[in-house]
Amino acid sequence: MIVFSPSDTEPSAPAPSRAENDHPCLRCGACCASSRVAFYWAETSPPTPDGMPQALTTKLDPLRVAMRGTDQAQPRCVALRGGIGVDAHCAEYARRPSPCRELKPAWEDGLPSPQCDRARLRHGLSPLQPSDWLPPPALQPLSSPEYPG
Numbered sequence: 001m002i003v004f005s006p007s008d009t010e011p012s013a014p015a016p017s018r019a020e021n022d023h024p025c026l027r028c029g030a031c032c033a034s035s036r037v038a039f040y041w042a043e044t045s046p047p048t049p050d051g052m053p054q055a056l057t058t059k060l061d062p063l064r065v066a067m068r069g070t071d072q073a074q075p076r077c078v079a080l081r082g083g084i085g086v087d088a089h090c091a092e093y094a095r096r097p098s099p100c101r102e103l104k105p106a107w108e109d110g111l112p113s114p115q116c117d118r119a120r121l122r123h124g125l126s127p128l129q130p131s132d133w134l135p136p137p138a139l140q141p142l143s144s145p146e147y148p149g
């Protein structure tokens with residue numbers, strides 16, 4: 001659950017392994033519409049100034065809340081914008097709660113992510129492969145049989 005918001009940046013975050021506009025999570029959003037996103041109530045604002053606004057959550061029990069829209073049969077987080085697999089992004093990226101920060105897309109760090117795979121399959125998207133994290137091939141030099149230098 002790390003759908004980027006194109007307008008958000010996090011100075012303290014580690015440098016992405018590839019260009020932000022080429023990250024597999026950008027446009028995907030499948031995990032934001034696949035399961036309940038529950039977390040400790042104190043991650044909300046208030047009391048945490050930069051936490052998720054309480055109005056975007058629903059109370060589960062005395063200790064936990066869930067992102068609105070994810071606690072239903074066909075989950076879709078209220079903060080998710082755009083179409084899944086097309087132009088999805090998180091409208092509250094900088095305030096996203098811990099489950100969203102902790103879910104890693106498959107193979108980003110060389111490890112599988114069954115949750116990511118399940119979410120993508122649920123929405124008709126192929127699971128990510130290690131090759132999705134390879135840098136794009138270098139541009140071919142202009143000097144070639146078709147374009148003699």
Ligand code: SF4
Nearest residue numbers: 025028029031105116
């Ligand atoms: S399902 Fe996987 S690829 Fe898609 S946004 Fe979530 S973590 Fe990223």
Ligand code: SF4
Nearest residue numbers: 032077079080090100
């Ligand atoms: S808060 Fe953002 S990252 Fe988390 S489930 Fe909702 S849309 Fe996805």
